[in-house]
Amino acid sequence: MTAATASLPENALREVDYSQVDVARLIGELRAVLPPVALLHDSEDMRPYECDGLSIYRQVPLAVVLPGTEAEVAAVLKICHSVGVPVVARGAGTGLSGGALPHAHGVLLSLARMNKILNIDPLARTAVVQPGVRNLRISEEVAPHGLYYAPDPSSQIACSIGGNVAENAGGVHCLKYGLTVHNVLRIRGVTIDGEVVEIGNHGLDAPGYDLLALMHGSEGMLAVVTEITVKLTPKPQFAQCVLAAFDDVIKAGEAVAAVIAAGIIPAGLEMMDQPATAAVESFVHAGYPLDAAAILLCESDGTPEEVAEEIQRMCAVLESHGATEVRISRDEAERMRFWAGRKAAFPAAGRISADYYCMDGTIPRKRLGEMLTAIQGMEKTYSLRCINVFHAGDGNMHPLILFDANVPGELERAEEFGAAILDLSVDLGGTITGEHGVGIEKINQMCRQFNVAERQTFFRVKAAFDPKGLLNPGKAIPSMNRCAEFGRMHVQGGQVPHPEIERF
Amino acid sequence: MTDVEQTWAEQIREAAASKTPLRIRGGGSKDFYGQPLAGTVLDARAHRGVISHEPTELVVKVRAGTPLAELEAALLAEGQMLGFEPPHFGPDATVGGCVAAGLSGPRRATAGAVRDFMLGVTLLDGRGNRLHFGGEVMKNVAGYDVARLMTGSLGTLGVLLDVSIKVLPLPVAEATLRFEMDALEAVAQMNRWGGQPLPVSATSWMAGVLTVRLSGAEAAVTAACARLGGDRLSEQAARAHWQGLREQSQGFFGGEAPLWRLSVPSVAEATGLAGSQLIEWGGAQRWVRTEQDAASVRARAAVLGGHATLFRGADKSVGAFHPLPPALRSIHQRLKHSFDPDGILNPGRLYDGL
Ligand SMILES: Cc1cc2nc3c(=O)[nH]c(=O)nc-3n(C[C@H](O)[C@H](O)[C@H](O)COP(=O)(O)OP(=O)(O)OC[C@H]3O[C@@H](n4cnc5c(N)ncnc54)[C@H](O)[C@@H]3O)c2cc1C
Numbered sequence: 001m002t003a004a005t006a007s008l009p010e011n012a013l014r015e016v017d018y019s020q021v022d023v024a025r026l027i028g029e030l031r032a033v034l035p036p037v038a039l040l041h042d043s044e045d046m047r048p049y050e051c052d053g054l055s056i057y058r059q060v061p062l063a064v065v066l067p068g069t070e071a072e073v074a075a076v077l078k079i080c081h082s083v084g085v086p087v088v089a090r091g092a093g094t095g096l097s098g099g100a101l102p103h104a105h106g107v108l109l110s111l112a113r114m115n116k117i118l119n120i121d122p123l124a125r126t127a128v129v130q131p132g133v134r135n136l137r138i139s140e141e142v143a144p145h146g147l148y149y150a151p152d153p154s155s156q157i158a159c160s161i162g163g164n165v166a167e168n169a170g171g172v173h174c175l176k177y178g179l180t181v182h183n184v185l186r187i188r189g190v191t192i193d194g195e196v197v198e199i200g201n202h203g204l205d206a207p208g209y210d211l212l213a214l215m216h217g218s219e220g221m222l223a224v225v226t227e228i229t230v231k232l233t234p235k236p237q238f239a240q241c242v243l244a245a246f247d248d249v250i251k252a253g254e255a256v257a258a259v260i261a262a263g264i265i266p267a268g269l270e271m272m273d274q275p276a277t278a279a280v281e282s283f284v285h286a287g288y289p290l291d292a293a294a295i296l297l298c299e300s301d302g303t304p305e306e307v308a309e310e311i312q313r314m315c316a317v318l319e320s321h322g323a324t325e326v327r328i329s330r331d332e333a334e335r336m337r338f339w340a341g342r343k344a345a346f347p348a349a350g351r352i353s354a355d356y357y358c359m360d361g362t363i364p365r366k367r368l369g370e371m372l373t374a375i376q377g378m379e380k381t382y383s384l385r386c387i388n389v390f391h392a393g394d395g396n397m398h399p400l401i402l403f404d405a406n407v408p409g410e411l412e413r414a415e416e417f418g419a420a421i422l423d424l425s426v427d428l429g430g431t432i433t434g435e436h437g438v439g440i441e442k443i444n445q446m447c448r449q450f451n452v453a454e455r456q457t458f459f460r461v462k463a464a465f466d467p468k469g470l471l472n473p474g475k476a477i478p479s480m481n482r483c484a485e486f487g488r489m490h491v492q493g494g495q496v497p498h499p500e501i502e503r504f
Numbered sequence: 505m506t507d508v509e510q511t512w513a514e515q516i517r518e519a520a521a522s523k524t525p526l527r528i529r530g531g532g533s534k535d536f537y538g539q540p541l542a543g544t545v546l547d548a549r550a551h552r553g554v555i556s557h558e559p560t561e562l563v564v565k566v567r568a569g570t571p572l573a574e575l576e577a578a579l580l581a582e583g584q585m586l587g588f589e590p591p592h593f594g595p596d597a598t599v600g601g602c603v604a605a606g607l608s609g610p611r612r613a614t615a616g617a618v619r620d621f622m623l624g625v626t627l628l629d630g631r632g633n634r635l636h637f638g639g640e641v642m643k644n645v646a647g648y649d650v651a652r653l654m655t656g657s658l659g660t661l662g663v664l665l666d667v668s669i670k671v672l673p674l675p676v677a678e679a680t681l682r683f684e685m686d687a688l689e690a691v692a693q694m695n696r697w698g699g700q701p702l703p704v705s706a707t708s709w710m711a712g713v714l715t716v717r718l719s720g721a722e723a724a725v726t727a728a729c730a731r732l733g734g735d736r737l738s739e740q741a742a743r744a745h746w747q748g749l750r751e752q753s754q755g756f757f758g759g760e761a762p763l764w765r766l767s768v769p770s771v772a773e774a775t776g777l778a779g780s781q782l783i784e785w786g787g788a789q790r791w792v793r794t795e796q797d798a799a800s801v802r803a804r805a806a807v808l809g810g811h812a813t814l815f816r817g818a819d820k821s822v823g824a825f826h827p828l829p830p831a832l833r834s835i836h837q838r839l840k841h842s843f844d845p846d847g848i849l850n851p852g853r854l855y856d857g858l
Contacts, residue, residue, distance in 0.1 A: 007845060123695045124771040147699065168645050179643065181652070182620050195831045202769035203810040204612065204788045207826040208836055208854070209661075210619050213652030217645040234701045257560040263583055263673030303701065305723030362641040364561055394642035434643035442646075449646055453633040460842030461648050464835055477647065 011469035012459035014481035018086055018105035018473075023062055026083050026107070030065060033075035038113070040064040049108050052093040052100040053155075054441055056357075056411065061088070061102035068113045070188065070196065070226040077224065078194035080107055086473050087192065089220040091131065091163030094155045096358055097439025099167065099219045099475060106473075109224060111162050117141055118227070125232040126185060126202060131162025131225050135169075138230060147232040150177035153435075154343055162225045168217035170435040172268040172342070175393035176301075179435070181216035183231045189215065189223035192466045202229060214461070219437050220472045222465040236301035239267065240311050241335045244323040245292035249273055252294035253368035255321035256392045259298060260365070262317050264310060268299040269393030270342050273372070276387040276400075277341070280348040286341030289325055296323075296392065297338055345389040346400070353385070353402035357414045361425030362396045362434035374424055375399055382417040384410065396434035397425075423448060438476045446476075447483035455483070505634055508551045512663060513632040515546060520630060520846040528659040528850055530569060531596025534605045536816055538658050538853045539824045546663065548600050554578055555666060556640075562671050563623060563640045568600025568664040575599055579671055587615040587672040591750050600664040606656025609750040610706035610717070613698075613770075613785035619655040621670045627654065627662035630844030640668045653839075659850040660858055661843040675705070675719035677726070680742035681734035683714045687774060690714040691787040695771055698786045702728050708749055709783040710756060715745060749784065756782050761793040762817035764801055768810030777804060791815075798822035825855060 010016060030039055040046050041063040051058045062085070067073045080087045086106030093100050102108040115132035122145035127138055135156040139148040152171035153159055159169065165187065170179045177183070186200035200212040215222060246252035252271055259266060272280075272295050277288040288295055298318065300310040315326050329335035349356040363371055372388065379386050390397040399421055403414040422432040422445045432438070432445045446455070458477040462469065478486070505513065519526050525543030535541060552569040559582040566575055572592050579585055589609030590602045603625075608617040624638030638644055638651035654664060685693065690709040694716075697704055703720035716732065718725045729736065737745065748754035757763065766775055770787035779794030794801065798814065799822075805812035811826035828836060833855075840847070840858045852858070 121771070122699065123692075124769055125695075125699050126769075145699070168649075170643055174643070178616070178620065181649070182616060191831070191835075197831045197835070198829075199832070201767075201810060203767040203772075204785060205606075205617065205656075205767050207811045207813070208828050208832065209657055209839060210606075210652050210655055211832070211835065213619055213649045213655075217649055222648075234699050236701050260562060261560040263676070265673065302703075302721065303724050303727050305727050306703075306721040309721045309723045362643045364558075364563075364641060366558065366560060391643070396641075396643045429639065430641050431639050431644040431646045433646050434641070435645060437645050438647075446646065454635050454637065454647070457629070457633075457635055457637075457650065457842070458647050461650070461839065464838035464842055467838075 008456060009459055009463045009467065009469055011473055012456060012479060014479050015474050016469065018084070018103070021062065021085050021105050022083060026079070026085055027063060029079045029083070030063060030076065033079065034065060034067065034072060038066045038068060038072070049090065049093070049102060049110065052090070052095040052098060054096050054098040054439070056405070057098045057101050057440055059102045059104050061104070061106055061108040064108045064110060066110045066113045070190065073109070073224055073226055074190045074194040074196060076107070076109060077190055077192055080470060081192050081194065081468070084468070084470070086470050088472050089162070089166070089224045091160030091166070092134065092158050094159040095163060095167060095439065096360070096436040097433070097441040099437050099439035099472070101440055103473065111160065114226065120145070122147065124202070126229050127232060128227065128229045129161055130227060131160060133161050135159050135161055135164055142232055146235050148235050149183065149230055150233045151180050151183055154346065161228055161230065165216055165225050165228060166218060166220050167435065167437045170391065170396065172270060172391065175269055175391070176265050176267045177233060181213060184212065184216070184228060185231055186229040187212060187215055187225055188227035189225045191223045192468065192470050197223065217437065219439065219476045221462055221476055222471065236267070238304045238307050239299060239301035239335060240307050241329045241338045242298045242311060242314055242318065243288070243327045243338050244296045244298065244318040245289045245325040246294045246296070246322060247292065247324050248322070249294040249372045250369035251322040252296055253365070253372070253392070255296060255318055255323065256368065257365050258317050258321045259314060260393070262313060264313055264317070266298050266314065266393060267301040268297065270297045271295070271390055271392035272342065272345065273388040275385065276345055276389045279352050279387055280341040280344050283348045283351055284340050284344045286337050288341055292324065297342055342389065349387060349400045349402065354404040354406065357401040357403065357418055358436070359397065359399045359401065359418050359421050360433045360436040361422055361430055362394065363425050363428045363430030365392070365395045367428040367430070368392065368395065371397065371424065371428060375421065378417055378420055382413045384413055384417055386417070394434070395430065419445065440475055443475065443478045443482065444486045446478050447486045452480065452483070455480070509628065509634060509665060512546065513628055513634065516628055516630065516663070516848070517632040519544070519848045520632070523846050523848065525848050525851050528663050530598030530601035531571065531594060533592060533594030533597040534601050537605055539820050539856070540852065542852060543848070543850070548598060548663065551665060557582070559584060561640065563668055564671055565624070565640055565666060565668045566599050567666045568598065568603070570599045572597040572599055572602050583674050584671045585674050586669065587621055588612055588618050589750055590618060591752065593751065599667060603655055603664060603667050604657060604659045610708070610746050610784060613707070613788060614705050615672065619652045622651045622655055622667065623670055624668035625651040625654050626665040628665060629662045630846060630849050634665070635662070638668065642670065658854045660840060660854050662849065677722040678717060678719045678742070679725050679729050680715060680717045680737040680745065681729065681732055682737060683716070683734045684712055685714050686712060687781070687783065691771070691783065694786040698770065706746060707784065707786050717742070717746060756780065756791070756793070759793070761795060763815045764792045764794060765813045765815040766790040766792060766805045766808070766810055767813070768805060768808040772808040772810065775804060775808065777801060802826055823855070828855070
């Protein structure tokens with residue numbers, strides 16, 4: 001080891017081998033702290049937990065635990081800590097980056113049974129919930145108070161709030177109302193040594209470092225979240241949506257920038273290209289114009305007066321930027337119909353293709369046109385189709401690469417296609433993931449987005465919470481060794497990138 | 505690395521080798537904030553200027569030594585603003601100081617805090633490494649959110665080189681209304697209004713008067729004025745009121761009595777501390793001028809579900825910030841150690857031993 005790596009935890013250098021875990025001792029100790037229903041270790045029983053939403057990766061763990069209380073979570077973690085076993089937390093398993101993929105020699109810790117809403121305070125506009133509560137359920141339960149929980153991932157009927165924190169989930173309305181990190185006040189969590197920590201509080205800030213921000217998007221690597229206080233938002237009185245059609249995707253991209261430049265922050269600003277509208281139209285009949293190269297959905301919410309004023313401004317901008325057609329939702333039913341198509345984009349992809357692979361890069365809005373053009377080229381290079389739906393307002397793209405895993409070579413081509421999109425996202429000044437997380441899926445691309453000193457910093461941050469590196473090892477942050485391997489595979493013109501960096 | 509960055513990186517490495525503390529300083533406008541200062545000054549103002557501002561991206565990337573006033577003027581020219589309305593506390597305030605102090609102004613309760621607008625950061629850590637985290641895009645979950653971690657860390661984790669911040673369009677219309685009521689009723693009212701779809705952008709209560717600012721579309725502000733009633737302030741008086749709060753130039757903040765900031769749940773009952781108080785942030789921020797001892801102020805804040813900062817006071821030996829529970833304290837120490845293993849960056853400014 002050189003001086004530069006001397007203070008790094010072992011897991012920063014290379015992936016640790018856990019194959020020597022004492023399984024009998026582990027199961028015996030877990031059995032002593034959990035009721036029988038909360039411990040599975042028969043491989044058939046564990047099958048439902050072998051993958052998350054990224055089902056191309058599958059792995060059965062050593063055991064699945066389903067604690068019902070924070071005390072049980074702490075007891076499980078203490079055992080895993082003392083035995084030296086990896087732990088992977090799991091919410092609803094809707095993640096799209098393999099974050100909840102089990103570890104072959106580890107314990108999968110499901111928070112599904114911790115699904116109670118503990119307290120709703122309508123005056124303070126907060127709800128205290130357990131991590132297994134589904135995102136949409138919060139809004140349903142607080143609706144009688146005229147409130148809702150703003151972040152609305154498309155998976156909101158299924159995904160858990162704990163998983164939302166771990167991925168810093170976003171949604172259609174995040175442009176105006178913020179991501180998960182902007183809507184959570186406080187978290188209780190358990191660190192790997194079984195210690196309960198409270199991060200944030202019911203006020204608007206907490207003393208010391210902003211650990212609450214650090215926990216968001218940390219992919220189950222720092223602590224297991226056991227309780228969350230979310231901020232609730234008053235339901236807007238009224239909402240209206242504009243559907244604008246364009247004969248060119250680049251023009252649609254420019255119109256997005258123009259709306260923002262006009263000082264408007266829409267409640268939602270989404271874009272779909274023609275293949276995407278065609279795919280959903282045959283499925284949900286949203287009434288989208290099928291001859292348009294791209295459509296934009298642009299929503300305004302607030303008081304009726306405010307919405308009328310804003311819709312008028314939006315339409316003016318869209319029309320002056322080449323919209324070939326502008327429709328304003330006439331009633332709530334029509335507004336829901338406009339959105340139904342957008343929200344059905346993923347299932348629609350599933351209907352027209354045996355498999356699809358969802359990417360998540362975010363790029364500066366002004367580069368949208370370039371990215372879309374490049375993707376068209378890649379469709380030819382990899383002989384696969386790609387449809388585009390995305391959170392245009394914040395530059396977060398979700399290209400869906402269509403493939404058939406049963407056709408030899410297609411999965412590999414889809415993965416290469418995806419990697420090319422991620423590389424381009426970095427080159428255009430963006431990031432490889434806007435909201436789905438790195439997980440196992442994008443771990444190699446992390447080597448491109450961050451240099452060695454930055455990745456070492458990530459490992460040190462992790463070690464501040466989890467010195468032994470037992471929480472979700474091998475995910476999110478690539479080891480030095482992995483990046484060296486990845487670099488070798490991507491030797492360009494006989495030149496190893498960064499030859500000055502020590503390889504392990 | 506630029507020349508300045510190179511020089512600073514070397515200065516940091518030398519300081520680390522000899523374990524001599526560095527005191528990172530912008531305009532010095534917040535020297536009063538936090539715990540006592542120590543170390544050789546590293547003057548952050550040498551690294552200044554807006555790097556890029558693309559109004560259509562709602563993002564500005566700016567060197568940390570840039571005067572905050574210069575940044576705000578550049579944004580204003582494009583009809584934009586910093587959504588968190590940061591206090592300057594003097595003409596020399598820099599962007600880096602603003603981020604490191606993590607202080608937000610009147611708009612905080614509705615628009616968000618400094619941390620909510622942080623998108624990316626480049627910094628030099630205590631090893632002299634130049635590190636970049638986050639970026640200029642709105643959504644980014646690649647790696648831990650080190651950019652937000654920097655807000656409020658008071659320079660104890662790194663020297664900020666540049667930051668990328670999300671900006672907001674200026675509201676089309678604003679109005680400020682005034683109501684006479686006692687503190688208890690004011691807190692209840694702030695919370696009731698907070699639960700309704702009203703364009704409230706700031707609230708304050710002092711000496712029997714509740715002041716509410718509305719910001720948004722013309723139609724929304726007009727409708728809300730009609731609904732809430734109260735006395736409408738002239739534009740000039742309104743500006744003076746919010747500016748006085750933001751910059752603490754208001755009478756309440758004058759004088760010598762220690763100034764405590766209690767951050768509590770918005771619905772918290774009265775602080776019950778001796779001395780005068782000023783309420784902001786929909787009830788979630790309570791300023792108290794009190795001579796009461798630190799332990800009892802902190803105990804009271806904790807009972808209310810929050811924490812207390814000795815914001816301004818002659819004697820900071822009681823600790824500027826609320827003590828951390830042991831488990832969090834060890835995480836803080838390990839984080840500090842991971843960014844600054846030799847403990848040379850603003851040591852002790854946030855907590856003793858950090
Ligand atoms: C059809 C579809 C649409 C989607 N749309 C969106 C969208 O619009 N926006 C968006 O952001 N995402 C979207 N997603 C992705 C996914 O739903 C989100 O990432 C969601 O936040 C994951 O929640 P989950 O409960 O399913 O977490 P899981 O998949 O179970 O876990 C995700 C990660 O969180 C960790 N984790 C889970 N619970 C905890 C806990 N209590 N403590 C610590 N770590 C924990 C896991 O270890 C894992 O790393 C979509 C997914 C699908 C399938």
